Amino acid sequence: MKQSGNDALLPTLEAPATINDVAQLAAVSRATASRVLGDYGTVKAETRTIVLAAAARLGYVPNVIARSMRAGKTLTLGLVIAEIGLSVFDTAMRVVIDSARAYGYQVLVSNTNEELQAERTAIRVMLEKQVDGLIVVSSSVTDLDFLNPRNLQGRPIVLLDRTLAPLGLSSVTGANRQGAVDAVAHFIANGHTKIGLVVFTANVEGETAHQPLGLISSIHDRIEGYYSAMAAAGLPVNPDWVRFTGDADVSAYSAVGSILDAEDAPTALLASNGNMSLAVLKVAKARGLLIGRALSLVGFDDAPWASIITPSITVVNVPIEEMARVAVENLIGQISAATDAGSAELPMNLVLRESVADLRTA
Amino acid sequence: MKQSGNDALLPTLEAPATINDVAQLAAVSRATASRVLGDYGTVKAETRTIVLAAAARLGYVPNVIARSMRAGKTLTLGLVIAEIGLSVFDTAMRVVIDSARAYGYQVLVSNTNEELQAERTAIRVMLEKQVDGLIVVSSSVTDLDFLNPRNLQGRPIVLLDRTLAPLGLSSVTGANRQGAVDAVAHFIANGHTKIGLVVFTANVEGETAHQPLGLISSIHDRIEGYYSAMAAAGLPVNPDWVRFTGDADVSAYSAVGSILDAEDAPTALLASNGNMSLAVLKVAKARGLLIGRALSLVGFDDAPWASIITPSITVVNVPIEEMARVAVENLIGQISAATDAGSAELPMNLVLRESVADLRTA
DNA sequence: CTGAAAGCGCTAACAC
DNA sequence: GTGTTAGCGCTTTCAG
Numbered sequence A, B: 001m002k003q004s005g006n007d008a009l010l011p012t013l014e015a016p017a018t019i020n021d022v023a024q025l026a027a028v029s030r031a032t033a034s035r036v037l038g039d040y041g042t043v044k045a046e047t048r049t050i051v052l053a054a055a056a057r058l059g060y061v062p063n064v065i066a067r068s069m070r071a072g073k074t075l076t077l078g079l080v081i082a083e084i085g086l087s088v089f090d091t092a093m094r095v096v097i098d099s100a101r102a103y104g105y106q107v108l109v110s111n112t113n114e115e116l117q118a119e120r121t122a123i124r125v126m127l128e129k130q131v132d133g134l135i136v137v138s139s140s141v142t143d144l145d146f147l148n149p150r151n152l153q154g155r156p157i158v159l160l161d162r163t164l165a166p167l168g169l170s171s172v173t174g175a176n177r178q179g180a181v182d183a184v185a186h187f188i189a190n191g192h193t194k195i196g197l198v199v200f201t202a203n204v205e206g207e208t209a210h211q212p213l214g215l216i217s218s219i220h221d222r223i224e225g226y227y228s229a230m231a232a233a234g235l236p237v238n239p240d241w242v243r244f245t246g247d248a249d250v251s252a253y254s255a256v257g258s259i260l261d262a263e264d265a266p267t268a269l270l271a272s273n274g275n276m277s278l279a280v281l282k283v284a285k286a287r288g289l290l291i292g293r294a295l296s297l298v299g300f301d302d303a304p305w306a307s308i309i310t311p312s313i314t315v316v317n318v319p320i321e322e323m324a325r326v327a328v329e330n331l332i333g334q335i336s337a338a339t340d341a342g343s344a345e346l347p348m349n350l351v352l353r354e355s356v357a358d359l360r361t362a
Numbered sequence C: 001c002t003g004a005a006a007g008c009g010c011t012a013a014c015a016c
Numbered sequence D: 001g002t003g004t005t006a007g008c009g010c011t012t013t014c015a016g
Helices: A005-009 A019-026 A030-038 A045-058 A064-071 A087-102 A116-128 A176-189 A217-232 A250-261 A274-287 A320-337 B005-009 B019-026 B030-038 B045-058 B064-071 B087-102 B116-128 B176-189 B217-232 B250-261 B274-287 B320-337
Strands: A076-081 A106-111 A133-136 A157-160 A170-174 A195-200 A242-245 A268-271 A296-300 A314-317 A344-346 A349-351 B076-081 B106-111 B133-136 B157-160 B170-174 B195-200 B242-245 B268-271 B296-300 B314-317 B344-346 B349-351
Touching: A019 A030, A019 A045, A030 A045, A064 B064, A076 A087, A076 A116, A087 A106, A087 A320, A087 B087, A087 B106, A106 A116, A106 B087, A116 A133, A133 A320, A157 A320, A170 A176, A170 A217, A170 A320, A176 A195, A176 A217, A176 A268, A176 A296, A176 A314, A176 A349, A195 A217, A195 A250, A195 A274, A242 A250, A250 A274, A268 A274, A274 A296, A320 A344, B019 B030, B019 B045, B030 B045, B076 B087, B076 B116, B087 B106, B087 B320, B106 B116, B116 B133, B133 B320, B157 B320, B170 B176, B170 B217, B170 B320, B176 B195, B176 B217, B176 B268, B176 B296, B176 B314, B176 B349, B195 B217, B195 B250, B195 B274, B242 B250, B250 B274, B268 B274, B274 B296, B320 B344
Parallel strands: A076 A106, A076 A133, A133 A157, A157 A170, A170 A344, A195 A242, A195 A268, A268 A296, A296 A314, B076 B106, B076 B133, B133 B157, B157 B170, B170 B344, B195 B242, B195 B268, B268 B296, B296 B314
Antiparallel strands: A106 B106, A314 A349, B314 B349
């Protein structure tokens, strides 16, 4: 049933064609085949045509794995994300993948669900897979020696969205502190004095009024921005106005509920991320509190729905697209030029919409 | 400055340790080192300890690339997504990545932005990188021979969300037709007779009333469901009620606008995906049309914001998490058992909320 | 301009 | 139990 002649070399359901098959069919040496397929060295035009034809005939696909092994580079980047599903990180993923491709790199993605152990494993696996560099949205704050360059096989790394001060790694973050300050200032400018804060942070069970240890830098900075802006305005912060929650559903709802149930409940709430904004909306809706009227809200992250719902939500825009792009450029820079591009902190800007009531006119 | 003795073998900023280094430091053969590091064969407990110690000392990380080359498997899956950023695909990504990891696979992700050329390149690159299998959200309808198994190097593939009938590949989709039928039936049950349809489809410039050729299967089926449900109810479809748009912003808005401007404008709109729902909300907001009152809406995809905004949006829920999970299982099945798991169509269910007005009581 | 041969890091027969 | 050896698919000196 086999076909005769050279056709016997044609692709079957068996092993894919290798460069040897191409060389054989083209009746040249493996080296020559490699030269034309890899597009280097010098080959007679005629020979080149023959080899190309053979390759096409066989449906030859270069084995980049083998090539990588020799070259020591995989043209692959590792992206470790703390939480796929958070709008901001989904966007980061898209931008990282797209910009990496523009540089000829593919991206291996891992999700850690904010778990340190998963993060450690993800990094290890990517190192084993010989990624040329890493972009990491880390959830670790302690036990982070696995991110120490000494344990990174000499592979460059860029932290995205969150820094890890002790390691001195290059990072691309947003100006979280300033973002929170601007948000609080905006509330104050609109006559609010009782301003609450609801924080999503993975490292807590349920909800609590007590600020947990080991916050990631971005959240830490937002909280600090909140407190310092309040202090700067001479406004006291009632502990009842601040809550930390470990999930975006039930605990988040009860966290928001606790704040609203306070004797001296705030008129305004700053939500630490997009999911927390949704939680506030949810609770407000359940209680019949009109956002932008009975309750004011500013969130972080300009999710697609924020501008479209009624009322639209005033947010501190996290410039995640630019951050992701810069992270890739920084990483590629480190890879190709072995030059540490240092760290960048990109400004955040307040996007004014309809969710903050003006108490001065009331 | 070099340290003396064996310490000279310790990791430096130079090349990462190989199995040879480990073997040498442990004073055993490469094979033995490989046995303990790869955890196979039999090694004396004592020897194993020594090797392990040497590996730890050197910070040895196995080179999975080299291992892959020998084994012919990379434990890597390729995920080609038509449009990262669409909530439904972001979710798919998360689930694919997480379930793949549960099986010991990593995921290489590519984004095609619904461009055929990008899709073709992405597949080629992934094949070159020797992924063990592919999950593809394809935007192609024509020119799809690159997805023909004959051109896939024998690598299994599962189509997600969209089928490609002519190729007979295994796929995991939602029951799009039925979903649309249910949505229309729901409108009708609530007394609506003038029901519009606004469709997002990459293969059109701007907006048009004319159904474009080459629709992807999911959209095709939704449209067909719409028309057949209308027909089944004996309801005429005014061509002014149906629009197709190629982007989710300006054209989408004008598409919705066109429909609402029709002389005999519909009271209800079916939006073909989450982004189109947002477009409808946007236009309705701009025109002061209250959703669930002056205009009724049912969308596809149960995005996180859909249940939380006011009014909450009735949607046809695309069971994307389950679809993604099944796709991974199907693919892993094909990889390990070489057994084609066939195709699956998962039911969609209508999630009733507040965006459909009951015209019977009016 | 082309071929022979070595070797990237690892595993797996096959010996001993 | 352990070492020797061959070789996965590819690139790259080094000869010719």
